[in-house]
Amino acid sequence: MIDVNYFKERFEQNQATYQKDALADIRLEGFKTLSREGFPTLKNEEWKYTGISSLFNKDFQFNQDINQSSVNEADVEQARLPGHTEANELFFCDGTYKPQLSTIRSKKLVIQSLQEAVAGEYQEIVKQSLGHSNKSITDGIHALNTSFISSGTFIYIPQKTRIEHPLYIHHIMDARANPTFSQPRILIYAEEGSKIQIVETYTSLGASGSFYNEVIEITVNEGAILEYYKIQNDTPNSNHVGTTHFWQKGRSYVHTLTLSLDGGMIRNNTNLILDAEGCESHLYGLYLLKGRSHVDNHTLVDNRQPYCISNELYKGILDDYSTGVFNGKIKVEPKAQKTNAYQSNKNLLLSDRASINTKPQLEIFADDVKCSHGCTVGTLDENALFYLRARGIPPEYAKALLLKAFSADILSQIKPESIRQYAEKLISNRLSINEE
Amino acid sequence: MLSIKNIHANIDGKQILNGINLEINAGEVHAIMGPNGSGKSTLALVMAGREEYEVTEGSITFMGKNILELSPEDRAHEGLFLAFQYPVEIPGVSTTQFIKTAVNENRKYRGQEPLDAVAFLKLMKEKMALVNIGQSLMGRSINEGFSGGEKKRNEIFQMAMLEPKLAVLDETDSGLDIDALRIVAAGVNKLRHPERAILVITHYQRLLDYITPDVVHVLYNGRIVRSGTKELALELEEKGYDFIKEEISPAEFKHP
Numbered sequence: 265m266i267d268v269n270y271f272k273e274r275f276e277q278n279q280a281t282y283q284k285d286a287l288a289d290i291r292l293e294g295f296k297t298l299s300r301e302g303f304p305t306l307k308n309e310e311w312k313y314t315g316i317s318s319l320f321n322k323d324f325q326f327n328q329d330i331n332q333s334s335v336n337e338a339d340v341e342q343a344r345l346p347g348h349t350e351a352n353e354l355f356f357c358d359g360t361y362k363p364q365l366s367t368i369r370s371k372k373l374v375i376q377s378l379q380e381a382v383a384g385e386y387q388e389i390v391k392q393s394l395g396h397s398n399k400s401i402t403d404g405i406h407a408l409n410t411s412f413i414s415s416g417t418f419i420y421i422p423q424k425t426r427i428e429h430p431l432y433i434h435h436i437m438d439a440r441a442n443p444t445f446s447q448p449r450i451l452i453y454a455e456e457g458s459k460i461q462i463v464e465t466y467t468s469l470g471a472s473g474s475f476y477n478e479v480i481e482i483t484v485n486e487g488a489i490l491e492y493y494k495i496q497n498d499t500p501n502s503n504h505v506g507t508t509h510f511w512q513k514g515r516s517y518v519h520t521l522t523l524s525l526d527g528g529m530i531r532n533n534t535n536l537i538l539d540a541e542g543c544e545s546h547l548y549g550l551y552l553l554k555g556r557s558h559v560d561n562h563t564l565v566d567n568r569q570p571y572c573i574s575n576e577l578y579k580g581i582l583d584d585y586s587t588g589v590f591n592g593k594i595k596v597e598p599k600a601q602k603t604n605a606y607q608s609n610k611n612l613l614l615s616d617r618a619s620i621n622t623k624p625q626l627e628i629f630a631d632d633v634k635c636s637h638g639c640t641v642g643t644l645d646e647n648a649l650f651y652l653r654a655r656g657i658p659p660e661y662a663k664a665l666l667l668k669a670f671s672a673d674i675l676s677q678i679k680p681e682s683i684r685q686y687a688e689k690l691i692s693n694r695l696s697i698n699e700e
Numbered sequence: 701m702l703s704i705k706n707i708h709a710n711i712d713g714k715q716i717l718n719g720i721n722l723e724i725n726a727g728e729v730h731a732i733m734g735p736n737g738s739g740k741s742t743l744a745l746v747m748a749g750r751e752e753y754e755v756t757e758g759s760i761t762f763m764g765k766n767i768l769e770l771s772p773e774d775r776a777h778e779g780l781f782l783a784f785q786y787p788v789e790i791p792g793v794s795t796t797q798f799i800k801t802a803v804n805e806n807r808k809y810r811g812q813e814p815l816d817a818v819a820f821l822k823l824m825k826e827k828m829a830l831v832n833i834g835q836s837l838m839g840r841s842i843n844e845g846f847s848g849g850e851k852k853r854n855e856i857f858q859m860a861m862l863e864p865k866l867a868v869l870d871e872t873d874s875g876l877d878i879d880a881l882r883i884v885a886a887g888v889n890k891l892r893h894p895e896r897a898i899l900v901i902t903h904y905q906r907l908l909d910y911i912t913p914d915v916v917h918v919l920y921n922g923r924i925v926r927s928g929t930k931e932l933a934l935e936l937e938e939k940g941y942d943f944i945k946e947e948i949s950p951a952e953f954k955h956p
Contacts, residue, residue: 647788651842654748654784655802655858656776656809669792669841 294410324445359446378416397509440470486514549578553586707758734919779865849880885910
């Protein structure tokens with residue numbers, strides 16, 4: 265059982281074994297929070313619909329030091345995305361970055377461990393940005409990741425640098441022998457005027473199951489343009505808690521999209537901290553769930569400065585026994601006048617046993633703002649279905665066409681062409697539509 | 701070709717059709733006229749197989765088959781086509797892909813090979829010319845952003861592509877100005893064929909100036925109360941529907 269006591273013991277072991285390094289303080293902070301909070305239960309408002317503690321009752325193996333040779337080139341092949349020969353490909357195995365499996369094609373892109381970065385020229389940046397998410401997500405699971413930061417990964421995009429090759433971050437979980445628990449910690453720093461597209465994927469090897477507790481913090485400076493795509497299409501026994509935290513430190517543009525197609529219990533925390541005037545951010549999500557998948561999308565758009573624009577559209581299609589949660593928090597702090605914040609969540613339920621809990625949460629403390637939110641839960645349009653059938657289109661295919669249409673506006677927000685086509689193909693296959 | 705016998709149908713418990721009898725042969729053009737609420741669209745939707753309508757009595761035989769037992773898509777495959785009064789917009793579903801799928805499903809049902817891309821495009825161009833539909837509309841989602849006239853022309857275009865045996869046109873003229881009406885009517889007339897029958901459902905006589913019917917029926921309170929030639933349509937136009945109501949004696953007309 266990987267309960268709080270188990271982790272406390274492991275933490276104490278680590279303290280004894282490892283020398284005190286520059287990350288020791290932040291780990292200790294995390295540990296204190298973990299000890300105080302424990303893991304959330306259903307009584308915790310933020311976790312009301314996601315019974316994450318059931319995962320901590322299982323016997324996952326937490327290996328921080330993974331045998332390097334156990335995952336090889338052939339194993340990671342299945343995780344590759346189209347366009348990989350033109351991409352910067354980073355492979356993580358059970359939470360640890362593997363340079364020997366990875367390929368960096370953009371010469372200006374800097375990749376180091378957090379330990380290296382905090383000891384060298386990026387010291388100040390790391391000190392300022394690492395742990396920025398700790399104030400936005402205060403639960404024990406987030407703190408657990410912080411407590412066990414080992415080497416960590418630091419990615420730096422220099423000033424005014426356009427990274428032409430997209431950054432593909434592939435997480436591989438080795439579940440061939442045992443169910444595996446791992447916790448990557450990634451910090452990305454996009455300097456002023458930089459531009460990058462990032463895609464994250466998750467692939468399990470083997471069938472024993474996994475639990476992946478990830479925190480990725482991304483600092484976006486003035487004039488930077490950052491696109492981020494998270495694709496979740498792993499096995500039904502792969503579980504995930506992921507915090508993707510964007511700190512828009514300067515007037516910048518962030519475009520993020522989370523595509524969830526398969527998995528066990530998944531919780532995505534997507535935070536956008538709009539900390540400069542005139543920031544623009546777009547959040548998109550599409551979850552197309554089957555079986556017993558559970559996807560909980562918690563978003564936070566925190567307007568700390570005036571004149572920021574944010575636009576959020578999450579859509580869900582839930583079939584079989586799948587369950588979904590959408591919790592969209594919009595905060596407008598007192599000085600954030602002239603905020604424009606839009607949020608919409610639309611859901612289609614395809615079976616009697618599927619369900620969605622959707623909740624907008626607006627905390628507005630300024631008085632000259634435009635904020636809107638809306639959510640819908642429904643079934644397919646009967647008139648549209650009949651129209652297609654009346655023309656001779658079989659009902660299952662008609663349904664698939666309408667579901668594809670429902671997903672279309674989200675998919676069109678995937679800007680890298682090869683990734684968009686890849687996603688469209690995944691959806692078509694799931695819906696049994698053969699494109700000609 | 702079509703034999704409707706004593707059809708009674710209701711929706712949400714409300715009785716709409718109270719014993720419809722209608723026989724249509726190949727090559728004929730019939731018109732059904734009636735005031736609002738008489739059951740015109742209901743008849744069309746019952747024929748097409750809309751499940752919300754419950755048929756409580758009667759039969760519909762089409763091409764020798766009892767179509768009440770067939771699904772909407774199979775009725776289409778048997779050769780029944782309904783041009784909707786209010787064609788729905790379906791954003792995100794491409795018009796071209798939709799038509800191609802419809803045509804090929806039809807062909808599959810009849811044991812024919814599906815059309816390949818080249819043959820299909822050729823067929824499309826030919827039929828688009830019939831109703832003056834431009835390429836730009838075909839590139840869009842089904843009926844999305846189409847004007848009223850464009851939607852109705854799209855219905856006739858689909859009719860041309862699917863080559864049905866019986867086409868039911870449900871108030872195809874509603875919402876159209878005289879020019880749009882002419883184009884739609886011309887398209888329909890080009891599709892007249894000795895082996896095809898057309899049932900025109902309309903509120904106004906105007907459309908029948910352009911699509912000349914062989915028989916005109918008047919529908920009132922869910923029953924056909926008068927049948928005649930196209931002169932009947934002119935009489936209705938002149939006197940209004942009230943004259944029908946007056947002509948029907950209480951004894952002749954049974955309330956459900």
